[in-house]
Amino acid sequence: MSDYLDLLGLPFMQRAILAAVFTGLAAPAIGTYLVQRRMALMGDGIGHVAVTGVAIGLLTGASPTWTAVLVAIAGAIAIEVIRERGHANGDVALALLFYGGLAGGVLITGLANESGGRLNTYLFGSITTISVDDVLAVMVLAAVVVAICVGLAPQLFAVAQDQEFARVAGLNVRFYNLLVAVLAAVSVTVAMRTVGLLLVSALMVVPVATSQQLTRSFRTTLTAAMLLGTLASVGGLLLSAYLSAHARVAPGPTIVLLALAGFALAWPAGVLLRRRRRLRQPFPVVASAAHQTIDVHPHEHGDDCGHVAVPHGDHVDYVHDGHRHAAHGRHYDEH
Amino acid sequence: MTDPTPEPVVELRNGAVAIAGRPILRHIDLTVRSGEFVALMGANGSGKSTLVRALTGLWPLANGSLQLFGTPFGSFHDWRRVGFVPQRGGAASGVPASVWEVVASGRLTHRRLLRPLARADRAAIAEALDVVGLAHRSRESVSALSGGQQQRVLIARALAGDPELFFLDEPTAGVDLPNQQVLADTLATLSSRGATIVLVAHELGPMAPLIDRAVVMRDGRVAYDGPPLASEQVATAHLHEHELHEHGHHHHHAEPERHDHAPHIASPIEGDHR
Ligand SMILES: Nc1ncnc2c1ncn2[C@@H]1O[C@H](COP(=O)(O)OP(=O)(O)OP(=O)(O)O)[C@@H](O)[C@H]1O
Ligand SMILES: [Mg+2]
Numbered sequence: 001m002s003d004y005l006d007l008l009g010l011p012f013m014q015r016a017i018l019a020a021v022f023t024g025l026a027a028p029a030i031g032t033y034l035v036q037r038r039m040a041l042m043g044d045g046i047g048h049v050a051v052t053g054v055a056i057g058l059l060t061g062a063s064p065t066w067t068a069v070l071v072a073i074a075g076a077i078a079i080e081v082i083r084e085r086g087h088a089n090g091d092v093a094l095a096l097l098f099y100g101g102l103a104g105g106v107l108i109t110g111l112a113n114e115s116g117g118r119l120n121t122y123l124f125g126s127i128t129t130i131s132v133d134d135v136l137a138v139m140v141l142a143a144v145v146v147a148i149c150v151g152l153a154p155q156l157f158a159v160a161q162d163q164e165f166a167r168v169a170g171l172n173v174r175f176y177n178l179l180v181a182v183l184a185a186v187s188v189t190v191a192m193r194t195v196g197l198l199l200v201s202a203l204m205v206v207p208v209a210t211s212q213q214l215t216r217s218f219r220t221t222l223t224a225a226m227l228l229g230t231l232a233s234v235g236g237l238l239l240s241a242y243l244s245a246h247a248r249v250a251p252g253p254t255i256v257l258l259a260l261a262g263f264a265l266a267w268p269a270g271v272l273l274r275r276r277r278r279l280r281q282p283f284p285v286v287a288s289a290a291h292q293t294i295d296v297h298p299h300e301h302g303d304d305c306g307h308v309a310v311p312h313g314d315h316v317d318y319v320h321d322g323h324r325h326a327a328h329g330r331h332y333d334e335h
Numbered sequence: 336m337t338d339p340t341p342e343p344v345v346e347l348r349n350g351a352v353a354i355a356g357r358p359i360l361r362h363i364d365l366t367v368r369s370g371e372f373v374a375l376m377g378a379n380g381s382g383k384s385t386l387v388r389a390l391t392g393l394w395p396l397a398n399g400s401l402q403l404f405g406t407p408f409g410s411f412h413d414w415r416r417v418g419f420v421p422q423r424g425g426a427a428s429g430v431p432a433s434v435w436e437v438v439a440s441g442r443l444t445h446r447r448l449l450r451p452l453a454r455a456d457r458a459a460i461a462e463a464l465d466v467v468g469l470a471h472r473s474r475e476s477v478s479a480l481s482g483g484q485q486q487r488v489l490i491a492r493a494l495a496g497d498p499e500l501f502f503l504d505e506p507t508a509g510v511d512l513p514n515q516q517v518l519a520d521t522l523a524t525l526s527s528r529g530a531t532i533v534l535v536a537h538e539l540g541p542m543a544p545l546i547d548r549a550v551v552m553r554d555g556r557v558a559y560d561g562p563p564l565a566s567e568q569v570a571t572a573h574l575h576e577h578e579l580h581e582h583g584h585h586h587h588h589a590e591p592e593r594h595d596h597a598p599h600i601a602s603p604i605e606g607d608h609r
Contacts, residue, residue: 032430035429035430036428036429036430037428037429040429151449152448152449154439154443154446155448157436158443160428161428161432161437161440162421162423162426164388164393164421165419165421165440165489166443167392168391168392168414168417168502169414169440169443169444169496170414170415170443170444171443212431215431216431216433216474216475216476216479217431217432217433217435217436217474218430218431218432218433218436219436221430221431
């Protein structure tokens with residue numbers, strides 16, 4: 001155990017934790033808007049395009065992080081333009097870039113005479129080899145993404161919710177669409193070092209999917225997704241560091257699996273929660289049908305009789321077996 | 336009514352809209368004056384929604400000119416004066432959104448970037464929710480509401496912006512009669528406060544007494560523009576048009592009359608083929 005604490009004190013580990021916190025916040029923040037637009041796979045498409053960006057960096061000797069940012073932004077804008085112009089629908093545009101980006105990346109890496117190993121660190125992440133410069137870049141870019149996603153939340157929400165309404169409200173819809181595309185591209189390259197390009201989308205989408213099992217409003221979904229994303233990325237990093245004493249455990253996949261485990265827990269919880277809420281929602285008061293009584297009722301309803309009690313106007317209905325029973329003098333009424 | 340002819344709020348001259356190169360609306364001249372309550376009627380596919388979308392700038396004009404509040408459309412930016420209820424099936428999206436949040440997006444025209452909601456914004460949102468009778472469900476997710484309730488959320492969103500000019504595209508489709516009555520009462524109040532309303536509807540229902548003027552679309556052109564019509568007269572409204580022009584202002588007949596004077600024989604293209 002003390003070995004583990006020593007490990008956490010090492011500079012490379014502290015850099016990794018910082019990177020994990022920032023990606024864990026930024027990726028789900030922009031991911032919420034992608035899911036809202038029903039473009040959950042956009043992060044994946046951009047991730048594949050960014051492979052080409054990384055390869056260009058390796059070929060030219062420029063920093064792969066920055067070439068990836070530029071190429072990813074170009075790819076994201078291309079997806080948005082293809083979608084808006086309607087030549088192909090969103091998922092076809094994504095597919096085109098998926099394959100083009102990946103093929104281009106592998107081809108160019110070959111040209112650069114780089115071994116697959118170097119590209120692998122970008123494909124699957126290598127958060128523990130992250131340099132000081134890289135950590136700074138991750139922190140700055142992630143902070144920008146989070147600031148915009150939270151600060152412009154009302155506008156971004158309205159545009160994704162109903163484009164036509166947003167335009168009639170005077171919002172520059174095209175600008176906001178491109179902004180979301182660019183932010184998604186930036187988050188992809190931010191998360192590239194943490195979970196890798198192939199798993200980026202998981203960190204953008206899974207925390208959102210998890211939080212929306214339990215939430216009813218956009219704001220709480222966004223906040224909860226950012227919280228869950230941070231928990232998953234820091235937790236996954238620490239877990240993999242802990243396990244690495246026993247086996248080779250890569251942080252990237254651990255983070256993603258931990259996020260998925262969160263979803264697996266939230267799902268049944270959400271089903272139960274929604275069921276409970278729906279069950280206990282007060283019945284509407286309706287100037288109602290005839291007075292219908294029940295002949296004999298073997299059971300006495302009360303505060304703790306075990307049946308769901310739902311408010312109904314000035315009294316309470318007890319729900320069981322598809323009936324709503326309300327006490328009326330000495331007998332029960334069917335409501 | 337101190338001003339005998341209020342100034343035009345919407346002014347479309349010789350408007351045309353083409354979708355993918357195919358002319359949909361042609362030769363539309365429409366002037367709506369401040370305080371008017373106009374019903375836009377016509378068969379499915381006759382171009383009502385397209386006209387509303389052209390008037391709100393959602394479709395570009397292929398031809399003609401549009402002015403809103405006396406300002407040419409290109410330089411019009413005062414969007415808080417305009418409210419819009421799109422023709423839509425629902426208000427849900429990929430992520431849960433509460434009823435309150437959707438209605439709150441109607442206040443965007445009043446908010447500056449990066450500013451939190453002011454007290455006036457919150458009051459307007461609460462009032463709009465109250466009007467459509469959904470105040471008690473404001474914290475629920477919109478996707479948990481029925482279709483008609485979602486439609487009422489969209490109406491509340493437009494109301495929250497407190498606009499002077501409303502475009503409502505079939506706002507009462509799927510809304511029950513008591514709630515149509517509630518909406519009609521709300522529109523009556525807005526109208527009496529001087530708001531201008533352009534309402535697309537097939538069945539006017541409780542709105543009928545509020546209408547000042549009916550415009551009937553037919554195959555992308557205005558077929559009738561005059562005093563209100565009952566829904567069953569809409570299909571034959573183009574026959575009344577000539578009559579109106581010949582006899583000046585003239586109240587509509589309870590029943591479309593058979594008449595065979597020249598004008599309607601002279602325009603066989605507009606004849607009845609549906
Ligand atoms: N996005 C679109 N692409 C192609 N054609 C369109 C589009 N929107 C409308 N049209 C065409 O424009 C014409 C007018 O449609 P519009 O939606 O304005 O009808 P409407 O009068 O509102 O009908 P409804 O009563 O069904 O709402 C139709 O012939 C329709 O096919
Ligand atoms: Mg329509």
